[in-house]
Amino acid sequence: MTTETLLRVENLKKHFPIRGGVLGKEIGSVKAVEGVSFEVKKGETLGIVGESGCGKSTTGRMLLRLIEPTDGKIYFEDQDVTELSTSDMRKLRRDMQMVFQDPFASLNPRHTVEKILEEPLKVHGIGTPKERKQKVRELLEIVGLSSYHAKRYPHQFSGGQRQRIGIARALMTQPKLIIADEPVSALDVSIQAQVLNLMQDLQKEFQLTYIVIAHDLGVVRHISDRVGVMYLGRMAELTESEKMYDKPLHPYTQALLSAVPIPDPLYEKDSIVLEGDIPSPSNPPSGCAFHTRCPYKMDVCTQKVPELREHEPGHYVACHLYTEEGSAAGQNKQLPEEGKHE
Amino acid sequence: MKTQEKVLDVKGLRVSFFTDEGEVPAVDDIDFYVREGEVLGIVGESGCGKSVTSLSVMGLIPNPPGKIIGGEIKLNGEELTTASEKRMRQIRGNEVAMIFQEPMTSLNPLFTIGSQLMDAMLIHKMGNKKQAKQRSIEMLKLVGLPRAEEMMSDYPHQLSGGMRQRVMIAMAMVCNPRLLIADEPTTALDVTIQAQILKLMRDLNEKMNTAIMMITHDLGVVAETCERIVVMYAGKVVETGPAVEIFKDPQHPYTRGLIQSVPDMRYKKQRLYSIPGNVPKPGSIKQGCRFADRCEFAFDRCRQEDPPLYKTAEGHSTRCFLFDEKEETVHDNRNTVKS
Ligand SMILES: Nc1ncnc2c1ncn2[C@@H]1O[C@H](COP(=O)(O)OP(=O)(O)OP(=O)(O)O)[C@@H](O)[C@H]1O
Numbered sequence: 217m218t219t220e221t222l223l224r225v226e227n228l229k230k231h232f233p234i235r236g237g238v239l240g241k242e243i244g245s246v247k248a249v250e251g252v253s254f255e256v257k258k259g260e261t262l263g264i265v266g267e268s269g270c271g272k273s274t275t276g277r278m279l280l281r282l283i284e285p286t287d288g289k290i291y292f293e294d295q296d297v298t299e300l301s302t303s304d305m306r307k308l309r310r311d312m313q314m315v316f317q318d319p320f321a322s323l324n325p326r327h328t329v330e331k332i333l334e335e336p337l338k339v340h341g342i343g344t345p346k347e348r349k350q351k352v353r354e355l356l357e358i359v360g361l362s363s364y365h366a367k368r369y370p371h372q373f374s375g376g377q378r379q380r381i382g383i384a385r386a387l388m389t390q391p392k393l394i395i396a397d398e399p400v401s402a403l404d405v406s407i408q409a410q411v412l413n414l415m416q417d418l419q420k421e422f423q424l425t426y427i428v429i430a431h432d433l434g435v436v437r438h439i440s441d442r443v444g445v446m447y448l449g450r451m452a453e454l455t456e457s458e459k460m461y462d463k464p465l466h467p468y469t470q471a472l473l474s475a476v477p478i479p480d481p482l483y484e485k486d487s488i489v490l491e492g493d494i495p496s497p498s499n500p501p502s503g504c505a506f507h508t509r510c511p512y513k514m515d516v517c518t519q520k521v522p523e524l525r526e527h528e529p530g531h532y533v534a535c536h537l538y539t540e541e542g543s544a545a546g547q548n549k550q551l552p553e554e555g556k557h558e
Numbered sequence: 559m560k561t562q563e564k565v566l567d568v569k570g571l572r573v574s575f576f577t578d579e580g581e582v583p584a585v586d587d588i589d590f591y592v593r594e595g596e597v598l599g600i601v602g603e604s605g606c607g608k609s610v611t612s613l614s615v616m617g618l619i620p621n622p623p624g625k626i627i628g629g630e631i632k633l634n635g636e637e638l639t640t641a642s643e644k645r646m647r648q649i650r651g652n653e654v655a656m657i658f659q660e661p662m663t664s665l666n667p668l669f670t671i672g673s674q675l676m677d678a679m680l681i682h683k684m685g686n687k688k689q690a691k692q693r694s695i696e697m698l699k700l701v702g703l704p705r706a707e708e709m710m711s712d713y714p715h716q717l718s719g720g721m722r723q724r725v726m727i728a729m730a731m732v733c734n735p736r737l738l739i740a741d742e743p744t745t746a747l748d749v750t751i752q753a754q755i756l757k758l759m760r761d762l763n764e765k766m767n768t769a770i771m772m773i774t775h776d777l778g779v780v781a782e783t784c785e786r787i788v789v790m791y792a793g794k795v796v797e798t799g800p801a802v803e804i805f806k807d808p809q810h811p812y813t814r815g816l817i818q819s820v821p822d823m824r825y826k827k828q829r830l831y832s833i834p835g836n837v838p839k840p841g842s843i844k845q846g847c848r849f850a851d852r853c854e855f856a857f858d859r860c861r862q863e864d865p866p867l868y869k870t871a872e873g874h875s876t877r878c879f880l881f882d883e884k885e886e887t888v889h890d891n892r893n894t895v896k897s
């Protein structure tokens with residue numbers, strides 16, 4: 217890992233219109249992503265976690281402009297991605313590739329593996345047909361399949377093997393950044409471990425930078441150098457993986473971590489069971505979006521959105537427990553115990 | 559209150575599907591039991607036969623193509639494999655109830671929550687309409703749903719995934735069954751909602767003394783909820799024993815590999831252990847130990863004979879030749895497995 221920044225995201229937003237009525241007029245919007253900022257350093261793995269619908273996939277897709285952002289900036293190696301023309305964007309996709317959750321849905325069932333893997337090279341006009349076929353065979357071996365698999369169709373592979381094909385496809389253009397959206401969540405535990413190990417090996421071998429989106433906190437801790445926790449379209453906390461797990465600051469992060477079942481029957485955990493459901497992003501709560509479920513809620517929380525701030529070097533948190541308003545207002549404030557998740 | 563009495567006792571169960579590709583032995587000679595008031599976990603990866611096992615107990619194996627081709631299923635002493643469909647309808651919901659992974663598929667979108675709950679009771683002749691309504695509201699409250707009265711007239715799509723799963727649990731509990739089968743009840747839910755549902759299930763187990771058969775692929779869920787575990791692989795039980803022992807001292811090479819493959823959130827490992835190869839399709843391995851082609855300890859005998867279950871401690875057994883006392887040559891290996 218270096219200290220050089222590969223990707224920088226500033227105040228990224230995506231509002232999906234909700235249409236209704238006979239005329240299909242816009243009657244509201246889903247605030248899928250509501251002002252997210254972060255940086256990714258060259259060679260690191262940034263994990264993004266959060267529960268269903270919090271905006272992880274939308275964020276990931278916006279980075280590649282598979283979804284157009286409503287607002288905000290994305291800089292890749294100091295190029296402003298949001299300003300690129302369609303053709304320049306296509307060129308940039310050589311450097312930024314995506315791996316998807318469902319290996320079934322993301323591979324064309326009517327194409328051979330060879331055709332699937334060659335596709336990105338053709339799109340970018342890389343190599344002669346012979347060189348491309350050679351490269352396909354090379355990559356199949358690299359991801360732990362065999363070159364004779366090139367002539368087979370996706371349905372002839374197991375889920376884990378299909379995910380290896382998905383990874384091989386992403387690697388074809390020798391990208392710098394790979395955005396992996398739930399790369400192992402459709403896989404069995406024993407296969408999941410194989411794919412995670414493969415991703416780590418490839419990262420070392422090709423100096424890859426990863427953004428890994430996942431809802432499994434164990435997986436994210438294992439693979440990430442830094443982790444961002446999202447809640448209802450916003451980043452609640454962002455810091456090094458070790459710190460996040462050992463000393464979470466945000467009440468949501470604490471609850472989320474304590475909710476994860478630990479594979480050890482003798483482990484006595486201090487579990488914080490949150491009440492209530494995740495609110496809808498079309499009608500998010502005022503102020504801090506977490507205030508409807510937060511055990512530390514204060515008056516200021518319902519009124520003012522807490523900004524993501526650097527509380528300690530490299531540890532960012534968006535919560536009034538750590539702002540001046542919060543400290544001033546905090547009559548009923550109790551600071552969460554540190555290291556609750558020991 | 560736990561007793562030694564078995565609510566469910568399954569012996570030698572075999573279930574096959576007869577498809578175009580021939581007979582698929584989904585469940586191949588499995589034995590297990592659930593004691594009164596206990597929580598039993600059944601774990602294993604996709605396709606190992608967990609759901610087929612639970613559907614067999616419920617008498618819900620789709621026939622054709624599926625068929626129970628051998629074994630016994632005794633519920634409170636009564637044999638179910640030979641019970642009439644009429645008798646099974648009385649038993650389902652009454653003595654044993656089941657909840658599924660995706661609650662939406664088991665709730666009818668066209669009927670209100672209230673009418674579905676009341677129907678569940680009226681089918682089993684649990685009192686009149688008024689009593690059914692009263693009890694439905696009580697059940698919704700019991701499973702921790704706020705505004706239970708109003709929810710009676712809600713439709714399933716108006717509820718979140720977690721609320722729907724609570725409704726399913728309420729529906730399963732209306733007739734106060736002695737056994738609740740939960741097939742991946744939290745797999746479709748977010749982790750904070752999963753924590754709520756697991757807590758609810760633990761509470762019901764304690765308060766109502768309902769035995770629970772918890773089917774899951776998630777070792778964390780098992781560790782948190784179950785007293786005893788049955789580990790399945792390719793249609794067979796490969797290890798069974800108390801949860802604490804199995805996690806502390808897994809015996810079968812598959813169990814051990816599985817536990818080590820899970821990224822534990824408490825520690826950062828440099829590299830995960832991973833079991834080589836793929837999860838086999840049922841029926842694809844005809845001879846020998848089903849795990850042999852992925853097992854680092856496999857020796858000749860493993861590829862020729864089917865290992866039986868060896869009893870290794872009180873209430874703990876393992877289907878692996880490394881635990882055959884007569885198998886002198888492999889004792890070293892077994893110690894490696896254990897260490
Ligand atoms: N094309 C779309 N039109 C309207 N709303 C959308 C669209 N795509 C996503 N959303 C909404 O935006 C929010 C964020 O969705 P997103 O897919 O980013 O969530 P996620 O964090 O990836 O969740 P999951 O863990 O379930 O994959 C959700 O409320 C979702 O319903």
Ligand SMILES: Nc1ncnc2c1ncn2[C@@H]1O[C@H](COP(=O)(O)OP(=O)(O)O)[C@@H](O)[C@H]1O
Pocket residue numbers: 575577582583584602603604605606607608609610611620623624839840
């Ligand atoms: N309706 C069906 N028709 C044919 N085969 C089936 C059917 N249901 C299940 N099977 C077979 O039984 C095996 C075990 O399935 P199942 O019990 O659902 O696994 P799991 O452990 O994931 O719940 C599957 O691999 C499948 O081949």
Ligand code: SF4
Pocket residue numbers: 466467468504505506507508510511512513514517522534535536537
């Ligand atoms: S800002 Fe307030 S409501 Fe939000 S997490 Fe912090 S204490 Fe809780």
Ligand code: SF4
Pocket residue numbers: 810811812847848849850851853854855856857860865877878879880
């Ligand atoms: S019987 Fe042989 S192949 Fe099977 S698990 Fe034991 S050692 Fe491995």
Ligand SMILES: [Mg+2]
Pocket residue numbers: 272273274397
């Ligand atoms: Mg997603």
Ligand SMILES: [Mg+2]
Pocket residue numbers: 608609610741
């Ligand atoms: Mg199943």
